[in-house]
Amino acid sequence: MTDIIHVRKVLRLGGYRLKVWFTDGTAGEWDFSDLAQRETGPMVEPFKDPAFFNEVFVEFGGLTWPNGYDWSPEALHADMAAAGVLTFETAAA
Template structure:
C-alpha cells in the first residue's frame, strides 16, 4: 500500500464493464465494474446501459461519468490492491 494519495492517470475501456487503470504510483490493473449496473439506485440506474458506462472519463484522477457519479481513486486502489489486481506497469504500456 502507498501512504500518498493516488490518482488514476490513464484508463482503457475493455468492454463488459471492465476497465484497465494506471495509477500515479506506477501500479496498473484490470477491474470489473459490473456491480454498478446491479445497484439500481437513482444515480446508478444509467449504468444498466453499457454504452453509458463507457462514457467514463478522468477528472482530477477519479473515474467520473456525465451524471456526476465518481469513484474515489483511493478506495478503488485499496480494493484492487486487496484483490491482488495491481502490478507495476508503466503508463506507456
C-alpha cells in the same frame, strides 16, 4: 506521510471491465459489473446501459461519468490491491 493516489489513465475493455493506471505506477483490470447489477438509485440507474458506462473519463484523478457519478481513486486502488490485480508497469501506457 502517504502520497495521494489518483487515476492517471483508463482504458475501456468491453462490458463493465476497465484497465486503470494509477499515479503510483500500478495498473490493473477491474470488473465494475456490480455497479449495473446490484447497486440501485438514480445515480446508478444509467449504468444498466453499457454504452453509458463506457462514457467514463478521468477528472480530478478519479473515474467519472457524465451524470456526475465518480469513483474514489483511493478506494478503487485499495480494492484492487486487496484483490491482487495491481502490477507495477514501468512503460508509459
